[in-house]
Amino acid sequence: MTDAAALQASEAPLNAPEVILAEPRGFCAGVDRAIEIVERALLKFGAPIYVRHEIVHNTYVVNDLKARGAIFIEDLAEVPPGATLVFSAHGVSQEVRQEAARRGFQVFDATCPLVTKVHVEVAKLHREGYEFIMIGHKGHPEVEGTMGQLSEGIYLVEDVADVAAVPVKNPAKLAVVTQTTLSVDDAAEILAAVKTHFPEVREPKKQDICYATQNRQDAVKVMAPQVDVVIVVGSPTSSNSNRLRELAERLGTPGYMVDSADDLKAEWLDGPNGQTARRVGLTAGASAPDVLVQAVIERLRALGATTVRSLPGVEEHVRFPLPLGLGDKSMAEVSSSRS
Structure with a gap:
């Protein structure tokens, strides 16, 4: 092979980036x-x-x-x-x-039944005389719904600094609950501060952050170190999608969110030396349908990507029952309505 041919071969991957898909991703x-x-x-x-x-x-x-x-x-x-x-x-x-x-x-x-579980826990412990600290983001509808289970005695903390200001009446009767779509790492840091400040606080038997949020964040932790840039499919209002982008950035990989393939910018694929990213990581928040992921893949192909592969990850087989009165339509009818 000539020197010129060898150089061309060594540079080929830079002009033909690989798309790496996180597993799991998308709908929960x-x-x-x-x-x-x-x-x-x-x-x-x-x-x-x-x-x-x-x-x-x-x-x-x-x-x-x-x-x-x-x-x-x-x-x-x-x-x-x-x-x-x-x-x-x-x-x-x-x-x-x-x-x-x-x-x-x-x-x-x-x-979501996992949010309902939090509501049930709040109601049960409230009857036993507990107050609550809720770890979450102010203004998020899930936070408003959970805090709205009580008329008083539930206090929101958004960061470690908020913990010391919580006006708890009886620290021996205090419980903590969490928004289900938070950053696992951020929530753990705030919870540690809560436990330091209120050593007797009662924690949930199982963490409130949902399995899907945990799995998608874990998948980004695996993927981000292997790629040059992470693209997250999700809407700006999606808490769990925002956390995925933030997590990639925290791990040292540039991260961007797209609501659709049209939002993807070619310059995001530029590496630090002006070279095209060798590997582009792609994931999706729990509220983003796969049709959007496929559209982003096609956009990446148009920008030069030639291969797409999935990383191994957790397989999810969770399914929640429907409310009474809505279970008599066949799935075929529902599926056809989506097409």
Whole structure:
């Protein structure tokens, strides 16, 4: 081989980057269930179906359901009498539940069962006289829903600095709960501060951060050191998607989020020396459908990627049951409605 040919061969991978897919990525069981609840309600009752807040935080999913007759609202005053109402996967406060009951809506609850588990724990321990610290992000609908299970005695902490200011009345009767979509590492750091400041605090028997959040973050921890850049498919409002991008950055790999393939910028693939990234890592938040991942792959192929391979990872087989009254439509009908 001539020197010129050898040089060309050594540089070839730079012009033909490899796409590395994280496993697992994309939809989790709670998101699948929530979307299916809206789809089945539309099939059974017809449009419109009202949904309190975005069913999940993904622009593509929300727009697709809007096109089929779902109407997304924040205020129950926007829902007409006798309408069918779906609560989003993030959960709602007791005040919202009570208002929906007063107004007589037919309600289907798409709250993720792992969020419901947190609500049940809060209600149970509250009856036993406990106060609560909630680790989470202010303004996130899941946080509002969980804190809204009580009228008082639940305090939000967003970082370590917030812990010392919590006005706990009886530290011996204090429990901690967590938003399910947080950074595992950030939550652990805040929880350690809580335990230092309140040594008697009661922790959940099993951590509140959900299996899907944990698995997707673990997959990025495996992938990020092997690639030059990480692309996360997810909407800006998606907490778990944002955490994936932040995690890649924390591990020293540039990370970017895209709501769709159109958001992907070619310059993100430029390496530090002006060379094209050899390996591009790709993952998706738990509310991002695979159709968006495939579109990003095609965009990367258009930019020069020639190979795509998946890393080994955890296989997820979780499935949550549907609410009563929505289980009589066949999956074939629901699947055909998605196409």
